[in-house]
Amino acid sequence: MANERMLMKGNEALAEAAVRAGCKCYFGYPITPQTEIAAYMSKRMPKCGGVFLQAESEIAAINMVYGAAATGVRAMTSSSSPGVSLKSEGISYAAGCDLPCVIVNVQRAGPGLGGIQPAQNDYYLATRAAGHGDFFLIVYAPSSVQEMADYVVKAFDMADKYRMPAMILTDGVLGQMMEPVVFSDPSDSTVNKDWAATGHKNERKHNIINSLYLQPEELEKSNIARYKKYDIVKAELPEAESYLTEDADIIVTGYGASARIVRSAVNAARAEGIKAGMIRPITLWPFPAEAYAKTVDTCKAYLCVELSMGQMIDDVKLATSCRRPVRFFGRTGGVIHTPAEILEQIRTIAKEELK
Amino acid sequence: MAIYQKPHALEDVSMHFCPGCTHGIVHRLVCEVIDEMGIEGDTIGICPVGCSVVSYDYFGCDMIEAAHGRAPAVATGVKRSRPDKFVFTYQGDGDLAAIGTCETVHAATRGENITIIFINNTIYGMTGGQMAPTTLPGQVTQTTPFGRDPKVAGYPVRICEMLSTLTGTAYAERVAVDSPAHINAAKKAIRKGFEVQKNEQGFSIIEVLSTCPTNWGMTPLESMERLRTEMIPYYPLGVYKDITAEK
Ligand SMILES: Cc1ncc(C[n+]2csc(CCOP(=O)(O)OP(=O)(O)O)c2C)c(N)n1
Ligand code: SF4
Numbered sequence: 001m002a003n004e005r006m007l008m009k010g011n012e013a014l015a016e017a018a019v020r021a022g023c024k025c026y027f028g029y030p031i032t033p034q035t036e037i038a039a040y041m042s043k044r045m046p047k048c049g050g051v052f053l054q055a056e057s058e059i060a061a062i063n064m065v066y067g068a069a070a071t072g073v074r075a076m077t078s079s080s081s082p083g084v085s086l087k088s089e090g091i092s093y094a095a096g097c098d099l100p101c102v103i104v105n106v107q108r109a110g111p112g113l114g115g116i117q118p119a120q121n122d123y124y125l126a127t128r129a130a131g132h133g134d135f136f137l138i139v140y141a142p143s144s145v146q147e148m149a150d151y152v153v154k155a156f157d158m159a160d161k162y163r164m165p166a167m168i169l170t171d172g173v174l175g176q177m178m179e180p181v182v183f184s185d186p187s188d189s190t191v192n193k194d195w196a197a198t199g200h201k202n203e204r205k206h207n208i209i210n211s212l213y214l215q216p217e218e219l220e221k222s223n224i225a226r227y228k229k230y231d232i233v234k235a236e237l238p239e240a241e242s243y244l245t246e247d248a249d250i251i252v253t254g255y256g257a258s259a260r261i262v263r264s265a266v267n268a269a270r271a272e273g274i275k276a277g278m279i280r281p282i283t284l285w286p287f288p289a290e291a292y293a294k295t296v297d298t299c300k301a302y303l304c305v306e307l308s309m310g311q312m313i314d315d316v317k318l319a320t321s322c323r324r325p326v327r328f329f330g331r332t333g334g335v336i337h338t339p340a341e342i343l344e345q346i347r348t349i350a351k352e353e354l355k
Numbered sequence: 356m357a358i359y360q361k362p363h364a365l366e367d368v369s370m371h372f373c374p375g376c377t378h379g380i381v382h383r384l385v386c387e388v389i390d391e392m393g394i395e396g397d398t399i400g401i402c403p404v405g406c407s408v409v410s411y412d413y414f415g416c417d418m419i420e421a422a423h424g425r426a427p428a429v430a431t432g433v434k435r436s437r438p439d440k441f442v443f444t445y446q447g448d449g450d451l452a453a454i455g456t457c458e459t460v461h462a463a464t465r466g467e468n469i470t471i472i473f474i475n476n477t478i479y480g481m482t483g484g485q486m487a488p489t490t491l492p493g494q495v496t497q498t499t500p501f502g503r504d505p506k507v508a509g510y511p512v513r514i515c516e517m518l519s520t521l522t523g524t525a526y527a528e529r530v531a532v533d534s535p536a537h538i539n540a541a542k543k544a545i546r547k548g549f550e551v552q553k554n555e556q557g558f559s560i561i562e563v564l565s566t567c568p569t570n571w572g573m574t575p576l577e578s579m580e581r582l583r584t585e586m587i588p589y590y591p592l593g594v595y596k597d598i599t600a601e602k
Contacts, residue, residue: 025436051435056461060428063421063458067432070419071399071440075432093422197417197433199440201396206366208411210420 005182010148011036011175014104014168017149018076019044020186021156023102025051025075027064029083032116033172034106037078058083062090062103069094069101070209072196074156078104080172081122082113091165092131096211098195098226100159102152103137104168106175109307109334117334118172118257123311126169127285134223136230138166138237139284141255145179151282153187160191162233169284171307173257173336233286240288241280244270245295248277250349252342253292253316254305255281262305265342274350284312292319301353302326303345307336325353362386364395364415371409375575377565378406378474380532382413384542385445385472388549389416398441399433401426403455405447406480406567414445424455427462430469441552443470449479452488452512459518466523466557470548473514475529476565477586484570488512491589496570511589515562519596525557527596531564531587533579540592547597556598564590 008016015037018026026045028038038054045052051068055061061077068075079087084105094101105126109119126139138158140151148170155166197207213219241259244266245251254262259280269276279295281288292302301324304313310328317326329345331337361367364386372378389395398416402408404423411418421429426444434442451459451473462469478496479485485498489511493502503511515527526548530541541563548559564586566578573581594600 025432027432053431053435055428056457059425060431060458060461063425063428064432064435066421066425067401067419067429067434068436069432070429071433071436073436075436089422090425097420197399197419198437199397199399200417203396206415207417208420209418210411212408212420214409 003182003185005180007178008145008181009036009175010145010170010177010179011106012040013145013181014148014152015040015044017152017183018102018156019048019050020183021153022074022186023050023076023156024073025065025068027053027055027061027075027077029055029058029061029079031080031083033108033118033175034078034080034104036175037104058086059090062087065101066090066094066099069099070097070197072193072198076102076104078106080106080108081110081119084122084125088125088131091137092133092135093211094165095131095135095137096133097209098163099165099209100163101165102155102159102168103165104152105170107169107171109332115334116172118307118336119332119334120171120256120258120307121311121332122169123284123306123308126167127287127315130167135226136285138162138164138233139169140166141169141282141284142174143256143259143280145174145177145181148174149181149183153184157187158237162229164229169256171257237283238286238288238290239282240291241282242291243278243280245277245279245299247275247298248295249275249300249354250303250346251277251279251295251299252303252305252346253279253281255284255312257336258305258307261337261339262342264339265346268339268343269346274346276346281312287315287319289315289319292316296320296323299324301349303349304328305337305342306330308332362390364389366413366415368412370413372406373569375566375568375578376406377532380538381472381474381541381563381565382410384538384545385443386414387542388546391546392549394441394549397439398443399437401430401433401442401444403444403446403450405450407445407447407474408481410445424450424453425458426450427455427458427467427469427471431462431465431467434467434469438468441549443472445472446474447480448473448475448477448487448489452514460521463518463558463560464521464523466525468552468555468557470552471560472545473560473562474565475514475562475590476567478567478570480567480570484567491585513590515560515595518560523558524560524596525598526551526559528594529562529564529590529592531582531592533564533582551599564592
C-alpha cells in the first residue's frame with residue numbers, strides 16, 4: 001500500500017504513519033478517545049518486528065518509552081488528557097535527558113475525569129507545563145487526517161534532529177474522524193545516536209542517560225545549553241497556515257479541530273463582504289509568532305477560537321504585542337462551536353471594531 | 356598473583372556511601388558477576404532514586420537513571436528494544452516497594468526478562484531516615500518517632516514472598532550481606548539471576564538485606580547485629596521461587 005489513497009480514522013492514520021516513520025516501540029494504556037492508536041499498534045507492530053506493549057499505567061508507559069528512547073530507538077506513547085497528566089513526570093525526565101521520543105495527546109474535556117468528548121484544554125500543559133522544571137517540547141497540532149499522518153513523521157524526525165521529546169496535540173474530533181490519507185515515503189530513521197545506552201561492547205566509555213546534577217552550577221550549565229538549543233528550534237521550526245490574511249481586517253485564529261470550523265466561518269464572512277482571514281498555528285511550540293506579527297499593521301482585530309476557556313490566546317496576544325484587540329470565543333466540556341456561532345462573533349467584531 | 360582486585364565493571368572512582376554502608380558490598384558483587392560472565396559490554400543498568408542514585412558513575416556498563424520507582428518500567432523499555440542485552444535495575448525499598456510497587460509487580464507478572472537487585476534496609480536512606488514499606492514494627496524512624504505502629508502505619512511488605520506468587524517470576528531469592536558466608540551466597544544468587552536472564556527464563560529478583568548505619572543510628576557492627584537479630588527473623592533468607600529447579 002505504497003502511496004495510494006486510503007480512507008482512515010485520524011488515530012489509525014497517525015499510528016500507521018508512526019510505524020512507517022520507523023517507530024520500533026509503542027507503549028500505551030487504554031483511554032478514550034485515543035484507544036484506536038493502541039488497538040492499531042497491537043495488530044501492526046508484531047507484523048513488522050516492532051514492539052507493542054500495553055503498560056500497567058500511563059506512568060509505566062512513558063517510562064518504557066524513556067527506556068526505549070534511551071537505547072536510541074524510535075519510541076512512542078499515546079494517551080488522552082488525564083493520562084497525559086500522569087505522563088508529565090516521565091516527559092520531564094525525557095526532556096532533562098535530551099531523549100527524542102513522541103507523545104500523542106488526543107485531548108478530551110477536563111479538568112479531572114471531565115468527559116470523553118473532544119477538547120483543546122491541554123494547550124498550557126503541552127506548551128508551558130508538560131512537567132516540572134525548565135523545558136519545552138516540540139508541539140505539533142494537525143488539523144486533518146492527512147496531517148495526523150504527516151506530522152507524526154515530522155515529530156519523530158525533529159525529535160531526533162534536536163534531541164528532545166515531541167508531542168502531537170490533537171483532539172477527539174481528529175482522532176475519530178475519517179478522511180482520505182496518502183502516506184509519504186518513510187523518512188530516514190537511521191540517525192547517529194552515539195549517546196545512547198546500547199551496551200558499550202568494551203569499545204568506548206560507558207554512556208550515561210541522566211538528568212541529575214548535584215552541583216547547582218552544572219545543572220545551570222545544562223539548562224542554559226538546552227535553552228540555546230531551544231533558540232535554534234524557535235528560529236527553524238515555527239509553522240503556520242495563513243489563509244486570506246493579506247487584506248484581512250479580522251483574523252480568526254485556531255488550531256486543530258477549531259481551525260476546520262474557523263475556515264468555514266471565515267469563508268462565510270467573506271461571502272458577506274467582511275474581510276476575514278485565518279491563521280492556523282501548526283507548531284504550538286515553538287509558537288509561529290511571525291505569522292501574526294506580519295499582520296499586525298493591517299489587521300484591525302483578532303479572534304481566538306479554542307475548545308477551552310482560553311489558553312492559546314495568551315500566545316496570540318504576545319505575538320501581536322497587544323497592539324490590536326484580541327477577542328476570545330471558546331466552548332468547553334466537549335461542546336464544539338458551530339461555524340454559525342463563529343460567524344456571529346466575526347459580525348459583532350466587524351460592527352464594534354471596524355468603524 | 357592478585358587475590359583481591361577491583362572488578363573491571365566497577366569504575367575506579369570514590370563512592371559516596373556512608374562508612375559501613377552495605378550498598379558498596381552489593382555494588383561489588385554485581386560487578387564481580389558481570390566480570391565473571393564477561394557481559395559488561397552487553398549490559399545496561401538502571402539506577403533508582405535513593406542512596407544509589409549516582410550509581411551510574413560506579414557501574415562501568417551503560418547506565419540509565421530512572422525516576423523514583425520507575426526503574427522496572429524503564430528496564431522494560433530497554434529490554435524490549437534491545438532483547439539481546441542484559442538489563443538490570445538496582446533499587447532501594449522505598450523505590451521498589453512503595454512508589455514503584457505497581458511497576459515492580461507488573462514487570463514481574465509479565466515475566467519481563469530482567470534482573471532486579473533490591474536493597475532492603477528497612478528505611479529511606481537518602482532522604483534522611485523516614486519509614487519505608489519494609490520498616491519493622493516498632494522501628495523508630497524520622498516519621499515513626501514512637502516506633503512503627505502497624506495500627507497506624509500498616510505492616511512491612513515482604514517482597515520476595517509476594518512476587519513469588521506470580522507466574523511470571525522465574526527466580527526470587529532473599530540474601531543478606533552481614534557475613535562472608537552470606538556475602539558468598541548473595542553473589543551466587545545474583546549470578547543465578549543473570550543466568551536466568553541469559554536463558555530467557557523471565558523475571559528475577561534478588562532481595563538483599565542491607566544496613567543503613569547512618570539512619571539507624573548505629574555503628575556498622577551494631578548494624579550487622581541488627582540485620583541478624585531483627586531483620587532475618589522477619590525476612591527469612593532463602594529461595595522463594597526458582598523455576599529452573601522445578602521439574
Ligand atoms: C517523585 C519523588 N518523590 C520523592 C522523592 C524523594 N526521595 C528521594 S530518595 C527517596 C527514598 C529512597 O529510599 P530507598 O528507596 O529506600 O533507598 P535508600 O536511599 O534507602 O537506598 C525519596 C522519597 C523523589 N526524588 N522523587
Ligand atoms: S544513608 Fe544509609 S543507605 Fe544511604 S549511604 Fe548512608 S548508610 Fe547507606
